[in-house]
Amino acid sequence: MSHLKPASEGLRTRIFQIIFESDTPSAKAFDIALIAVILCSVLVVMLESVVPLRERHGSLFYWLEWSFTLLFTFELAVRLYCLERPWQYLRSFYGIIDLLAILPTWLALVLPGAQSLVVVRLLRALRIFRVLRLMEFVGEGRLLLDAMKRSARQIFLFLFTVCMLITIFASLVYLIEPAEAGFTSIPTSIYWAAVTLTTVGYGDISPVTPLGQAISVMMMLIGYSIIAVPTGVFSAEVIRSIRADRYSDEACPGCGHDRHEKRASYCLHCGTWLDEETPDPRAENDDAPHDDKT
The missing domain is CATH 1.20.120.350 (Voltage-gated potassium channels. Chain C)
Incomplete structure (x- = not known):
């Protein structure tokens, strides 16, 4: 404010x-x-x-x-x-x-x-x-938001795939399971499929046929295996944001090495002064005349 x-x-x-x-x-x-x-x-x-x-x-x-x-x-x-x-x-x-x-x-x-x-x-x-x-933590929060924006397309693709799997499995179970088991419609089956795929497992609706139970096991295993996908995508973007915030893309004028820390004054590999717009103060001190007292 x-x-x-x-x-x-x-x-x-x-x-x-x-x-x-x-x-x-x-x-x-x-x-x-x-x-x-x-x-x-x-x-x-x-x-x-x-x-x-x-x-x-x-x-x-x-x-x-x-x-x-x-x-x-x-x-x-x-x-x-x-x-x-x-x-x-x-x-x-x-x-x-x-x-x-x-x-x-x-x-x-x-x-x-x-x-x-x-x-x-x-x-x-x-x-x-x-x-x-x-x-001061607002900066870190903004970094997470930037990572979410950059990974939005990948996460959207992941969610779209999950929705497709839920719809397919829900339709299959609706055809297999009797209405007495609670699968009275495809929307109700979609609710069951979402709960099963996310491994929440409320238990209010569950398959009673062997084939339906086998599909449930398959869905739970798929849920465990794909839960790391959005986490990995977001983590990679966070690491990329941290590196972009900490490191500079400018190359060293001496050896050409890049990815220096933004606060660095000299190259970590060859010791060259990185800021080409200003003179190297260490070189100025070396070139300064020295008094001969002998």
Whole structure:
């Protein structure tokens, strides 16, 4: 949120430093208190979904929920008050989450049941990354996303193949197994085939004929054998991303060797200065005149 600016000097700036920064004790205390309140509000929603607790403490849950909603509404209003461009914050990721955190309760006044959506408040706890100085891991997260994008075509081909296998085996078992065994339609058989191929095995539907059981064994073995395919593809892309992020493709001007670390100044093989745009400081020191004191 470094692009956000306070509205003016004075009170708004002090509020901005407390709410949007985390390098001061007061800002850290505010963020930790906010996260604690968010977790408490989500816990209230979860407990309210338990029927015995709702019947016994429904009134308490109701007033707690409205207390959290009013508190978060006030907090969002203060955030917008101290900003130079409030709409810029509302269009950001955290702004949308903050808005969604209070809308369900207000919508529940006209749309019964919308109150259960307040669990989206849990997303606001993402601010813990800023509090605990974990933003450095965003780079690693971006590296994983890049690896997923590059392996998207291979993973899509793998999923398409799996869907084909599931459909074929499901159709076979539908023809082989009697309806009494639970295979009443091809979609139901597809459900069984997906559960079997992924080796989950709920057991609510299972073949009763020897041929159907043999197909089940074959599918489970295939599932174990192909589960490593997407893992291997993604792992290879992650390794490639790590190498691309760490190593440079520029060749050494002395020996032509490439794949040097980006922070390297000299070639690991021949010791040549790698940055051709700047002079080698070691060579300059060697060429400097030396005083003869003898």
